[in-house]
Amino acid sequence: MKVKQIAVFLENKSGRMAEITGVLAKNGINIRAMSLADTADFGILRLIVNDTESARNVLKENGFTVGTTxxxxxxxxxxxxxxxxxxxxxxxxxxxxxxxxxxxxxxxxxxxxxxxxxxxxxxxxxxxxxxxxxxxxxxxxxx
Amino acid sequence: MIWNEEYETLPREALEALQLKRLQNQIERVYASVPYYRQKMNDAGVIPGDIKTLADIQKLPFTTKEDLRKNYPFGLFAVPMERVVRIHASSGTTGQPTVVGYTKRDIKIWAELMTRSLVAAGATQKDIIHNAYGYGLFTGGLGAHYGAENLGATVVPISGGNTKRQIMIMRDFKSTVLLCTPSYALNLAESMGDMGIDPADMHLRVGVFGAEPWSENMRQEIEKKLGIQAIDIYGLSEIIGPGVAIECAEEQKGLHVMEDHFLPEIVDRKTFAPLPLGEIGELVFTTLTKEAFPVIRYRTKDFSRLITDHCSCGRTFYRMEKVTGRSDDMMIIRGVNVFPSQIEHVLMSIKGVEPHYQIIVNREGSLDTMEVQVEVSEDLFSDAVKTLEELTKRIQVEIKDLLGVSCKVTLVEPKTIQRSEGKAQRVIDNRKI
The missing domain is CATH 3.30.2130.10 (VC0802-like)
Structure with a gap:
C-alpha cells in the first residue's frame, strides 16, 4: 500500500528542472506525479515515476542529491x-x-x-x- | 618510533645549553653578514654580545613577512649566492612571493627533520610513500621527498592534481603512506567513492597532512573516510618548510617542535609581548642552524600555545598545540574575529555534513554579511522542507553561539563547491575595503 516517491534537492538556479526531466527522458523514465516545494533558497522536487530504482540511480549518476520516501x-x-x-x-x-x-x-x-x-x-x-x-x-x- | 634518539630525547638542560650556543652563533653570523638585520639590531640598540641567555632573545626585534618583501628576492640571504643550492618561494596570494634559499647543509638538515617527522608519524623504510604535495617552488613536495628518501622509503613523487590517476597509482603501487594537504586528502576520499573504489581496498595506513590549518573534527573525518591515522605536520617556508614540528603517532596531542634547530616563542597577538609558557598567542620562530636564510624572531601569524608536559613518546621537545587559525585567514566580520576553522568545527560536528564548505563575505551598505555554503549530502537531505530549514537554522545557531556572529546558511547541490588540489580556498571575501 505504500508507494515509493523520490525527492531531489534543487538549488534555485535556472535550468535545473530541465536537466532533471532531461535525464529522466533520456533514460526512458516516465513521470507519474510530481510536486515542487520551494523556499527562497532551494527547492525539493518530489516525483513518482514508473521505475523508482532506475530514476534514483540515473539522477545520482548525474550528480543530484536524491532521497527515497x-x-x-x-x-x-x-x-x-x-x-x-x-x-x-x-x-x-x-x-x-x-x-x-x-x-x-x-x-x-x-x-x-x-x-x-x-x-x-x-x-x-x-x-x-x-x-x-x-x-x-x-x-x-x-x- | 624515534629517528634521532640522541637529539630528540636530549634532557631539557642539555637541549637549552645547545640552543643557547647555537643562538649566539647564529646571531653573530647574521649580524656580520646581513646588513638589514644588522641595521635593525643597531636601531634597537642590541649587539650579538647582549645575548647571554635564551631569554635575551626578547631583546631582538621581530621579523615579519613585510621585512621579507622589502628584501625581495635575495636581500636577507646570509651566504654568497655560490653557496646557495636551492631556492623556494611561497605562493604570494597577497603581493610578492617570499623567497628563501638553502645551502647544501640546510638541505641536509631539512631532510633529517622531515625524516624525523615521517618516523614520528609511524613511517619506516619499508613504506611506499605517495607524496602528493606540490613539487616546485612550494616547499611541500621537495621537502617531504628528501625526507622520505633519507628514511630509505620508496617515494612516489606524484605531486598535486590529476586526482583519478593518483588514486589508480596509489592502489596499484600499494602505497602505505599519504602526504598531502588535509583538504586534498578529503578530495581523494571522495573521488575514490566516485570511482567505485573502497578506501579499505587501498593499502594506506597513515597520512601526514599539513600546509593549511585543519580542525580536530576534520581529522576524524579523514581518518574515518580513508581508514588511516591522520598526523599533523607543521612548517613554513620562511623557517625551512615542512618538518618544523610534528605530531607523534603515540599521542597525537600537539606537535613536537624540532627545538635543536628552531627556537619557538609565543607572543601576545596584539602587543607582541612575550607570554608565559602555556599561554596562547602568536607563534614566533628563530632558526638556530640555518645558513642561507636564517630568520630572527619571525612572526608566523599562526596562533598556538606551547605544551611543556612530558610526552609518552619519549621526545623532550616541547609541543605546540595544533594550529587552528592564522591571522592571515582571520576575517573580521562586524568587528568579530572569525577563523574558517571555527566554522569548519561547527559543520563537522553535525552528522551528515560534508567537509566541503565555502564562506562568502560581502558588505551591504556598511554591514558585513557572511554566508556559509554547505553541500547537501544524501544523509542530510530530506523530502520535507521543514527538515532542511531546521538544519540550516541549527547550523546558524551553532555558529552564532560559537562566534557571536550571525550568518546565512545556504544549502547547495553536491560537488558545486570547488575541490582542493592543494590548499583549499575556504573564503571568498568580496568586500572592498
Whole structure:
C-alpha cells in the first residue's frame, strides 16, 4: 500500500528542472506525479515515476542529491467533497500531514491524492479501516 | 618510533645549553653578514654580545613577512649566492612571493627533520610513500621527498592534481603512506567513492597532512573516510618548510617542535609581548642552524600555545598545540574575529555534513554579511522542507553561539563547491575595503 516517491534537492538556479526531466527522458523514465516545494533558497522536487530504482540511480549518476520516501496514494471521487471526506478522517484521527499533492486520472472519474505522513503505518491502518481506497505501488507506477 | 634518539630525547638542560650556543652563533653570523638585520639590531640598540641567555632573545626585534618583501628576492640571504643550492618561494596570494634559499647543509638538515617527522608519524623504510604535495617552488613536495628518501622509503613523487590517476597509482603501487594537504586528502576520499573504489581496498595506513590549518573534527573525518591515522605536520617556508614540528603517532596531542634547530616563542597577538609558557598567542620562530636564510624572531601569524608536559613518546621537545587559525585567514566580520576553522568545527560536528564548505563575505551598505555554503549530502537531505530549514537554522545557531556572529546558511547541490588540489580556498571575501 505504500508507494515509493523520490525527492531531489534543487538549488534555485535556472535550468535545473530541465536537466532533471532531461535525464529522466533520456533514460526512458516516465513521470507519474510530481510536486515542487520551494523556499527562497532551494527547492525539493518530489516525483513518482514508473521505475523508482532506475530514476534514483540515473539522477545520482548525474550528480543530484536524491532521497527515497514512502507516501500513501488515496483515490477519491472527482467531485465536490471527494477530498473533504478523506481530510475529515485524517483530522479526526489526528494524523499529521507533512505535505500532500493531487492529480486527476485520464478517466476523469477519480482523483489521486498523495500524502506524506509523519507516521505512515498508523495512517495506513486508520485510512484502510475507514474504508478509503489506497492504491498499491504497482497500480500507481503503471498509471 | 624515534629517528634521532640522541637529539630528540636530549634532557631539557642539555637541549637549552645547545640552543643557547647555537643562538649566539647564529646571531653573530647574521649580524656580520646581513646588513638589514644588522641595521635593525643597531636601531634597537642590541649587539650579538647582549645575548647571554635564551631569554635575551626578547631583546631582538621581530621579523615579519613585510621585512621579507622589502628584501625581495635575495636581500636577507646570509651566504654568497655560490653557496646557495636551492631556492623556494611561497605562493604570494597577497603581493610578492617570499623567497628563501638553502645551502647544501640546510638541505641536509631539512631532510633529517622531515625524516624525523615521517618516523614520528609511524613511517619506516619499508613504506611506499605517495607524496602528493606540490613539487616546485612550494616547499611541500621537495621537502617531504628528501625526507622520505633519507628514511630509505620508496617515494612516489606524484605531486598535486590529476586526482583519478593518483588514486589508480596509489592502489596499484600499494602505497602505505599519504602526504598531502588535509583538504586534498578529503578530495581523494571522495573521488575514490566516485570511482567505485573502497578506501579499505587501498593499502594506506597513515597520512601526514599539513600546509593549511585543519580542525580536530576534520581529522576524524579523514581518518574515518580513508581508514588511516591522520598526523599533523607543521612548517613554513620562511623557517625551512615542512618538518618544523610534528605530531607523534603515540599521542597525537600537539606537535613536537624540532627545538635543536628552531627556537619557538609565543607572543601576545596584539602587543607582541612575550607570554608565559602555556599561554596562547602568536607563534614566533628563530632558526638556530640555518645558513642561507636564517630568520630572527619571525612572526608566523599562526596562533598556538606551547605544551611543556612530558610526552609518552619519549621526545623532550616541547609541543605546540595544533594550529587552528592564522591571522592571515582571520576575517573580521562586524568587528568579530572569525577563523574558517571555527566554522569548519561547527559543520563537522553535525552528522551528515560534508567537509566541503565555502564562506562568502560581502558588505551591504556598511554591514558585513557572511554566508556559509554547505553541500547537501544524501544523509542530510530530506523530502520535507521543514527538515532542511531546521538544519540550516541549527547550523546558524551553532555558529552564532560559537562566534557571536550571525550568518546565512545556504544549502547547495553536491560537488558545486570547488575541490582542493592543494590548499583549499575556504573564503571568498568580496568586500572592498
Amino acid at each position: 514512502e507516501v500513501l496514494v488515496i483515490e477519491v471521487m472527482d467531485k465536490p467533497g471527494g477530498l473533504a471526506g478523506v481530510l475529515q478522517i485524517i483530522s479526526e484521527n489526528k494524523l499529521n500531514i507533512e505535505y500532500m499533492y493531487a492529480f486527476t486520472q485520464k478517466s476523469g472519474e477519480t482523483g489521486l491524492i498523495i500524502f506524506r505522513f509523519d507516521e505512515i503505518d498508523k495512517a495506513m491502518d486508520t485510512l484502510k479501516k475507514a474504508g478509503c481506497h489506497l492504491l498499491t505501488g504497482e497500480e500507481v507506477y503503471a498509471i
